[in-house]
Amino acid sequence: MSANTKSKSGAVVKGAKGGTGNLTTIALIMMNVTVIAGLANDVQQSFYGLSSVTLFLLGGLLFFLPTGLVAAELASGWSQRGGIFRWVGEGIGTFPAIACLLILWFQTTFTFGSGIPSMSATIGFFTTKYDWAVDFAKNSHSWKVTLPIMIGWLAYYWFCCWLATKGVKTFSNIAKYGVILGTFLPLGVMTILAVVWICQGNAPAIDMAPSNLVPKWEGMSTLALAAGVFFSFAGIDMNAAHIKDLKKPNKQFPLAIFISMILALLIFIVGTLIIAMVIPNKQINLLYTLYATYRALGATIGFPDLYLVFCWLGMLNSFAALITNLAGPSYMLGQAGRSGFLPKFLQNNNKHGMPSRLMYTQMALMTVIAFIVFLLPNVEGFVALITQAITILYLTYYVLMFVAFLRLRYQQPNRPRGFKVPGGMVGAWIVAGVGIIACVFGIVLAFYPPAQLEAEVGSGMTYDLIIIGLLAFVLIACVLIYRASRKHNWSDPTNQFAPFTWQIEGLKKPGKALSNIPTALLSEGQNPMGQPIRHLYDPNEMIDLPSSKDPDAQAAAAAALLKKHGITEPGEPAKVALVGDPNAGMKTIAYEPEPVHTDDNGNMLPTPTAADVKAAAVPTDAAADAKRAQARAQALEADVQDYADEAHALEDEAKDDAALAKAEHRVQVDEAEASEAAAKTAKPTLSGGTSTPSKPAGPSSN
Template sequence: MPPPTPTRTAPPVGAAKPGTKKVASAGAISIFTLAIMNIVAVVSLRGLPAEAEYGVSAIFYYLFAAIVFLVPVSLVAAELATGWPEKGGVFRWVGEAFGPRWAFVAMFMLWTEVTVWFPTALTFGAVSLAFTGSDQSWDKTLSADKLFVLAIVLSIYWLATFIAFRGVGVFARVSKWGGIIGTIIPALVLIVLGFAYLLSGAHLQVNLAWKDLVPDFSNFKNIVLAAGIFLFYAGMEMNAIHVKEVRNPTRNYPIAIFVSSIATVAIFVLGTLAIAFIIPKASINLTQSLLVAYFDMFKWAHIAWLAPVMAVALAIGVLAGIVTWVSGPSSGLLVVAKAGYMPRFWQHTNKHGMATHILLVQAMVVTVLSVLFVVLPTVQAAYQILSQLTVILYLVMYLLMFAAAIYLRSSQSNRPRPYKIPGGNIGMWLVGGVGFLGSLLALILSFVPPGQIKVGSPALYVGILIVLSVVLVAVPFAIYAVRKPHWRNPDSDFAPFTWEAAGGHLDAPVEPGIGTGGVTPAVTTGAARQ
């Protein structure tokens, strides 16, 4: 039951409240900007060397994961975001289907997992900056210096946080141009030079035989990898929180999703092959091999002077990605908090409408984790557990999202959906069902200890993962159970769920047009909310 609140009529979505400054105008984000933001949110070039170890079989993994995860996520997110464009993102979608309790669980999972993920992504940015020198051996030594890495990690993250403070318009521009400079251009350079190397007839470090395309699934580790690669594509739904700032969202949001999905698969497949062409499998290092691949390609092309430039560009790409991920989940959590699901402390915003307290608490947690991750070698196994935990928490959110999309097709069948997954209910069951089962498989296999990393006792590893997963999933349930009526912010513009407007409970019939636009329906009283 959501916190009680007086009956009132909310202003139309996007309208400025009396006495307040409108923080972002409608249509602030173009289709091109949104597509770039999606690519930046999903694509991380730092993961390519890990897949390059598997040679051409990496193509199978990428395509398999795209079919059973990326495509379902993209299509489902497009339908949900355009059918329910009101504020809230995944919180609104899950809440429309299963109520605010499970919606709060989904949003809390998203915010928690991304907070723990930041240090590993930032470490790649530090390594990139280390490779801006002219002496590669010195660069490798610097990239292994813990104090250097820690200083860069914290500098990039806090810079990203302060950029996020400046509001939607600023971080959208940083995300767009940083993504172009630090992700799109480096990816294109990697692919063009890698395939130029292939066509030149130079010696390849990978076998391109057709028989190697399909992995040997009698090896259990290959099955684990096939499921683990799903999360390479995670994040396509994240920018749905900004759907109200997109120009003509009912048309442009699905287009941006499709463009970014195709570009993402192409970057992953072709970029991984480019690295495999030039770096021997035995020499692949998960943190340094991407930079070494660029260095070797530039040297081969007689443009070695570009290597430091590319290292700086990659670091800029990391900043753009961090800005995108800092802003998205935090903005979503702010909307949820102001709707009455978290104490007033978490609802503080600055003049740009950004969640300063949420961003600062997140920054403090990231700072502590970064110190542990970078400085104390004894916690590496523990951090591996936390990294795997982020995968589990994210997949819990995806399971709820897919289930919500399937359920809403029947519970709110009359709801206008500017983009609708083709094939009627069968199409939704097929697409959403594949995504749900793929996520469930990945979730189960996430508890399998990684074969390439020493984690101590496998039983202890699994036990700790299970306990931490249960505890963190229980936290949002506990917060929801103790919520107070005064937590709801009178300035909240979170529109009521469609079922609230229809009758105050999830089973109320929803008439066509209710909650779809025009005048936002009145919020029902707390007594009617069950």
């Protein structure tokens, strides 16, 4: 059966063997690698030398793999707009759902807020004066020196924010080429030059003995930076929503996850090991070690100023990342916010469809975050602190996702899913349990000031207090915004978010629902989130889900369910996910409005049944039928012309009859007038005093 088939009932079934097939496995792999892999955390992990290989492997197995599998199941079962907002809201509730989006928004804010002082400290690497650039980076903490440069970078960031409000088309090409030129090209050049560097007889700065693959334990603080490993692998949930575009999700998605993990590990491990081999551990600096690596490798081919080339390419990459991330989280939060979770003031969309006020608010907060740098001894410590705070936020985000996954397995056990984590409930607990433990361990690690940066971060108490302060700020903001949304009617009736299934099923919060109705069917024809539910469903209502190999029965079952709830004409087109066999993937059925059937006199006829359609004659010679139809059309055209000629003749005859009738009437009038005149001129006859008029003379007998 082809990817797109049409059932006998008239419903178009896309991807009858699985998903739509619009996305290949290779395409999904590259999307995953683009979102996840990069050089940002390689410098931080290079402190661990060869043992960084083990840390990245553990991060991949204990965090990346569970995250990808769980996100795949959630995306296939609850595929409506919203991503993690939808999943957490379905499993835990509304407040954790909106908190996830706010966490993502604040995480982006902290990331790029910390980039402002970092870029200010490394301004010298945009020149050929390398030694001066290093010295400036080490001594750039003085606000008298750094503040003017920070103001310049702030102006640049505000310009990027303004550019991002102009819409995706304005910067999509810049973003695409920025990632290629700023990430993949430098990594490829680093790898080639590292081989040349070793062949020239340079000794690695780390001991490459296999025994060093085991991380050395000297207390929790020595592993504090390892929490960044989990942050490196974050983001796979963003592409899980594309599972419905795969032809065979159950096979393709796990394969894509596994290959993506291998490629990401290669990028992380290769980049980290090259830095660790070239730059001695005691010389590693979070701000400029990457540039030092470029310079050392460039010297192998007589071009030490190679760092300058990649510094400017990195600028292009940061420009692309900045405007993309300024747009993405704010756009997602703005979409959910119109469901009633953000004040009306922040719900605006400009003419380019971008939430400009929310984006400018984020930029203002970034500006505040940038100035926290002056509370720590130097910029390097500030970057480490912000990275740890971001890691805690992101890992909390994923803990909520894992918990929602487990709750949905118990609360909505029969809800169809196009993909399921293998192993039943035991497999679900193992995968989610490993993910939760990894996240909690990473969160605990992040609270320990890194031993490698003891002098840079200063007092451990100051370090933890700032992190706790940032986290408390995010938590309080989430609580206040949510409580305010409960007291005000901020819902936009035109928002595009479907209600949660538990709202459609009349529940006040997520609870037990044994229904097996697919979520896309439940949301069909409903008012948007924040508005009254239009079609209520029973949380335990069951329908007969036919085999996924029978698209006709699937289409009939879906149509019958919708009609039962008064939905006779679904959307334009209405797309309903109906999964008969969870192992077979997802099917998307698009219903077309029923045609109106009339007889020759214009009287409405009932819609033909399936039996009527099946009994209708099927042409065996289309060409002959077409010729016969053309001949009938020509004959009908000739008949129409004959009728027209006859009508003209009748019209002329009617005109002649009218003229004759007028002439006859005129003759009668003339005769009447003549008789009257003759009677007046005749003499009267006397008889007994009574006179009688004489009879009018008839016509002459001559």
